Amino acid sequence: MEQEQLYKLMQSIFPEKRILTDLADRYSYSFDASFGEYLPDIVVQPSNKEEISKVIKLANEYKIPVYPRGSATSLSGGSLAVKGGIVLDMSQYKKKLIIDRENLLAIVSPSVITADIHKQAENVGLFYPSDPSSSHVSTIGGNLLENSSGPKGLKYGTTKEYVIGLEVVTPTGEIIRTGGKTVKNVTGYDLTRLIVGSEGTLGVVTEAILRLIPKPQARKTLLASFNRLIDSGHAITNILSAGILPSAMELMDNACIRAVENYEPSGLPIDAEAIVIIEIDGHMAAIEEEIKKCEEICRLHHAIEIKVATNEKERDSIWKARKMVSPAITQMGPTKISEDATVPRSQIPKMMEKLYEIREKYELNLVVFGHAGDGNLHPNIITDQRNKEEMKRVEDAVSEIFEAAVELGGTLSGEHGIGTLKAPYMEMELGKDGLLMMKKIKEAWDPNDILNPGKIFPQPGQSKVVLS
Amino acid sequence: MEQEQLYKLMQSIFPEKRILTDLADRYSYSFDASFGEYLPDIVVQPSNKEEISKVIKLANEYKIPVYPRGSATSLSGGSLAVKGGIVLDMSQYKKKLIIDRENLLAIVSPSVITADIHKQAENVGLFYPSDPSSSHVSTIGGNLLENSSGPKGLKYGTTKEYVIGLEVVTPTGEIIRTGGKTVKNVTGYDLTRLIVGSEGTLGVVTEAILRLIPKPQARKTLLASFNRLIDSGHAITNILSAGILPSAMELMDNACIRAVENYEPSGLPIDAEAIVIIEIDGHMAAIEEEIKKCEEICRLHHAIEIKVATNEKERDSIWKARKMVSPAITQMGPTKISEDATVPRSQIPKMMEKLYEIREKYELNLVVFGHAGDGNLHPNIITDQRNKEEMKRVEDAVSEIFEAAVELGGTLSGEHGIGTLKAPYMEMELGKDGLLMMKKIKEAWDPNDILNPGKIFPQPGQSKVVLS
Numbered sequence: 001m002e003q004e005q006l007y008k009l010m011q012s013i014f015p016e017k018r019i020l021t022d023l024a025d026r027y028s029y030s031f032d033a034s035f036g037e038y039l040p041d042i043v044v045q046p047s048n049k050e051e052i053s054k055v056i057k058l059a060n061e062y063k064i065p066v067y068p069r070g071s072a073t074s075l076s077g078g079s080l081a082v083k084g085g086i087v088l089d090m091s092q093y094k095k096k097l098i099i100d101r102e103n104l105l106a107i108v109s110p111s112v113i114t115a116d117i118h119k120q121a122e123n124v125g126l127f128y129p130s131d132p133s134s135s136h137v138s139t140i141g142g143n144l145l146e147n148s149s150g151p152k153g154l155k156y157g158t159t160k161e162y163v164i165g166l167e168v169v170t171p172t173g174e175i176i177r178t179g180g181k182t183v184k185n186v187t188g189y190d191l192t193r194l195i196v197g198s199e200g201t202l203g204v205v206t207e208a209i210l211r212l213i214p215k216p217q218a219r220k221t222l223l224a225s226f227n228r229l230i231d232s233g234h235a236i237t238n239i240l241s242a243g244i245l246p247s248a249m250e251l252m253d254n255a256c257i258r259a260v261e262n263y264e265p266s267g268l269p270i271d272a273e274a275i276v277i278i279e280i281d282g283h284m285a286a287i288e289e290e291i292k293k294c295e296e297i298c299r300l301h302h303a304i305e306i307k308v309a310t311n312e313k314e315r316d317s318i319w320k321a322r323k324m325v326s327p328a329i330t331q332m333g334p335t336k337i338s339e340d341a342t343v344p345r346s347q348i349p350k351m352m353e354k355l356y357e358i359r360e361k362y363e364l365n366l367v368v369f370g371h372a373g374d375g376n377l378h379p380n381i382i383t384d385q386r387n388k389e390e391m392k393r394v395e396d397a398v399s400e401i402f403e404a405a406v407e408l409g410g411t412l413s414g415e416h417g418i419g420t421l422k423a424p425y426m427e428m429e430l431g432k433d434g435l436l437m438m439k440k441i442k443e444a445w446d447p448n449d450i451l452n453p454g455k456i457f458p459q460p461g462q463s464k465v466v467l468s
Numbered sequence: 469m470e471q472e473q474l475y476k477l478m479q480s481i482f483p484e485k486r487i488l489t490d491l492a493d494r495y496s497y498s499f500d501a502s503f504g505e506y507l508p509d510i511v512v513q514p515s516n517k518e519e520i521s522k523v524i525k526l527a528n529e530y531k532i533p534v535y536p537r538g539s540a541t542s543l544s545g546g547s548l549a550v551k552g553g554i555v556l557d558m559s560q561y562k563k564k565l566i567i568d569r570e571n572l573l574a575i576v577s578p579s580v581i582t583a584d585i586h587k588q589a590e591n592v593g594l595f596y597p598s599d600p601s602s603s604h605v606s607t608i609g610g611n612l613l614e615n616s617s618g619p620k621g622l623k624y625g626t627t628k629e630y631v632i633g634l635e636v637v638t639p640t641g642e643i644i645r646t647g648g649k650t651v652k653n654v655t656g657y658d659l660t661r662l663i664v665g666s667e668g669t670l671g672v673v674t675e676a677i678l679r680l681i682p683k684p685q686a687r688k689t690l691l692a693s694f695n696r697l698i699d700s701g702h703a704i705t706n707i708l709s710a711g712i713l714p715s716a717m718e719l720m721d722n723a724c725i726r727a728v729e730n731y732e733p734s735g736l737p738i739d740a741e742a743i744v745i746i747e748i749d750g751h752m753a754a755i756e757e758e759i760k761k762c763e764e765i766c767r768l769h770h771a772i773e774i775k776v777a778t779n780e781k782e783r784d785s786i787w788k789a790r791k792m793v794s795p796a797i798t799q800m801g802p803t804k805i806s807e808d809a810t811v812p813r814s815q816i817p818k819m820m821e822k823l824y825e826i827r828e829k830y831e832l833n834l835v836v837f838g839h840a841g842d843g844n845l846h847p848n849i850i851t852d853q854r855n856k857e858e859m860k861r862v863e864d865a866v867s868e869i870f871e872a873a874v875e876l877g878g879t880l881s882g883e884h885g886i887g888t889l890k891a892p893y894m895e896m897e898l899g900k901d902g903l904l905m906m907k908k909i910k911e912a913w914d915p916n917d918i919l920n921p922g923k924i925f926p927q928p929g930q931s932k933v934v935l936s
Contacts, residue, residue: 184882283754414652444912
């Protein structure tokens with residue numbers, strides 16, 4: 001459709017200032033935190049659900065793709081307008097954040113920053129555990145649709161476990177409610193959990209009901225360094241089988257440690273094969289005992305150094321090592337490819353071995369960190385997009401990383417989503433029939449393929465390319 | 469189809485001893501724990517997934533309904549063969565129960581009794597929290613497909629929160645795997661949670677991967693009696709806002725207390741409007757402190773009597789009061805109608821008020837107990853199916869109970885499922901469009917309406933009848 005015609009259609013719904021057509025404006029909506037640039041034909045900024053419903057109904061009538069977009073921090077291309085059309089920029093959507101203390105709930109609109117939910121809940125002694133690294137900039141709408149969860153999945157489960165109700169505009173423009181305000185609800189199919197993690201292909205979330213829990217009374221943090229990676233793996237497993245469920249168990253490999261020390265020296269042991277950060281939360285008396293037990297187990301498995309934070313300042317300095325990883329590796333090269341292959345916890349040592357083999361084979365700069373407690377590793381390749389020859393090796397390496405994860409009983413993606421980047425690998429994990437059952441839902445709900453088309457499902461003729 | 473022809477078809481799949489056609493045999497498969505009797509045309513007993521796949525493929529070819537059946541403890545008609553056809557009796561399915569300690573998982577086949585999973589997990593210090601009252605007889609396959617959860621939903625979430633992977637035979641007979649062995653998995657749509665709670669209409673589960681957690685170190689139990697129901701409501705809310713998350717919070721109303729005392733006297737205060745049983749689990753030091761706090765809060769809200777169990781024997785005697793409810797009320801009349809309308813926790817006092825109004829209006833014997841912590845009430849009407857006049861009043865009362873729950877922001881069913889009994893009320897809760905989105909999935913997956921037809925979705929011409 002001509003842009004002028006599209007503009008006129010949108011004018012029937014939006015005031016002019018909430019329709020963007022200039023190239024400069026559209027350009028700033030052409031990328032996210034992954035790869036590729038795709039220029040949308042037009043950008044609109046809805047402020048309420050009725051406007052979204054109208055856009056989607058018109059889009060169905062005229063067969064125009066619609067791409068919902070939050071803060072665009074997606075690492076898998078979730079918000080890219082790969083087929084042009086309309087970008088639905090949710091930034092101007094009315095903000096709503098109500099904490100219902102009596103029912104331990106938060107009622108939120110999609111444009112609310114996730115960190116604000118944390119803050120408001122904690123102000124009244126409550127707790128929303130999901131915490132993707134991007135939570136200070138990303139919005140809850142995007143977090144829900146990608147089901148990105150962060151480090152606390154082991155103890156608290158993923159984002160999905162905290163969403164009990166949604167208001168959604170469907171791919172044909174109807175406004176529906178799913179679930180509700182009760183944790184228990186078996187009235188029909190669980191559309192809530194179907195839509196959470198659907199990467200914007202099955203509906204646009206316009207409101208969510210989140211379950212909160214009482215805020216843990218206290219927390220304790222420990223950092224342990226190991227000469228051998230395998231020892232850290234044993235320590236992790238043994239802590240869990242001792243009946244301790246840490247709120248976080250983060251792993252950094254040697255390349256990661258060196259990168260951080262290189263970026264900002266803080267005395268990390270640069271010869272250690274692995275650093276593990278363990279955090280316990282809960283009742284004061286319980287965590288004192290449990291952190292001691294963790295220390296013992298790490299020592300038993302040959303930890304070369306153990307630091308237990310005795311106050312919040314020391315805790316911050318431990319977490320700083322982990323938080324420096326991203327800036328440190330970003331500095332190592334212009335292009336960073338961040339994967340999130342996830343394996344059953346017991347397979348972490350084997351997966352690490354495999355990752356190092358791949359690093360050797362393709363001579364790449366690969367560092368590994370991640371959420372060891374739930375098997376969610378983040379192998380990162382630092383490269384340069386302009387180096388075509390190296391990029392070819394990167395593609396092959398990423399392909400082998402996916403294969404290794406699936407072979408070890410794991411999954412392509414623990415929390416970044418499939419988007420455009422991993423779509424060609426879907427059948428490898430799900431099988432032809434498994435993928436087909438997903439496609440049947442998409443086709444039944446979105447017969448005109450209006451909502452976020454080009455994502456999740458492999459496109460005809462699409463090869464196993466990592467970078468578009 | 470003629471039974472003889474059906475028999476021949478099944479003979480191509482099963483040995484003779486696993487095909488049942490005698491009227492006496494079929495009769496014993498004609499009911500479940502709800503109402504209505506529906507005679508299947510034939511019963512087959514698969515022992516592996518390939519047999520199930522073959523049955524379903526043939527059923528699609530010849531358009532024969534297939535009704536999967538576990539222990540048939542459904543309270544909503546989930547396993548009734550309402551359109552005749554084939555009952556898929558899962559009792560002879562090979563039993564598999566593997567505890568994977570390293571990954572905190574249980575791998576189970578659908579025919580395993582849920583209580584056996586509890587036992588095996590606890591033997592190695594692990595814990596599977598879901599615990600429907602029927603867990604000593606019901607199988608995990610049925611528990612998953614109904615998403616029935618029991619008293620621990622408040623602290624631990626529902627059954628769904630513990631299922632991370634499935635092997636399923638689809639309504640067209642394909643064998644697929646969903647999810648896997650990792651808590652984090654965002655590879656495509658969450659078919660696992662779509663199938664859990666789908667009441668056997670979207671697939672037959674042939675294997676499940678359950679997430680386990682470390683077994684809580686200790687537990688403490690308290691029973692508090694209140695002269696006024698409203699006080700018990702305040703106590704419950706205040707315990708939660710004090711940052712305590714009990715593993716169970718069970719409520720019994722006066723009619724319930726009287727029924728139990730009448731059945732087996734144990735010194736319960738028969739004038740109390742409510743009894744609340746609170747159980748805390750976790751670290752020893754934490755629970756000592758928390759149970760004291762619960763006691764204080766109950767006292768503050770005018771509890772007339774508080775008992776704290778000091779040992780397991782005293783705990784058992786507290787729980788005995790709760791466990792006597794079902795046998796006690798069963799003795800009160802030949803027919804028991806057990807509902808599970810669920811409301812946001814803060815609405816429990818209003819819902820109770822409404823229930824008592826309904827009891828007066830229709831002059832019925834109605835007792836209420838339930839999982840107060842998660843708003844999941846179990847109003848039970850004791851009646852006599854043969855008394856047609858009273859049954860009419862029961863139907864009207866049940867209809868009003870559903871309306872009240874939905875009006876208060878709650879749901880038709882917290883854990884018993886929709887089955888045949890609540891199907892006519894689906895649109896009231898979900899709206900036309902919400903129900904349509906569910907129907908679209910069913911139609912896309914099961915174009916011939918083979919799997920458990922007649923359930924969940926209102927049937928053409930079906931009125932709001934509670935009893936068939």
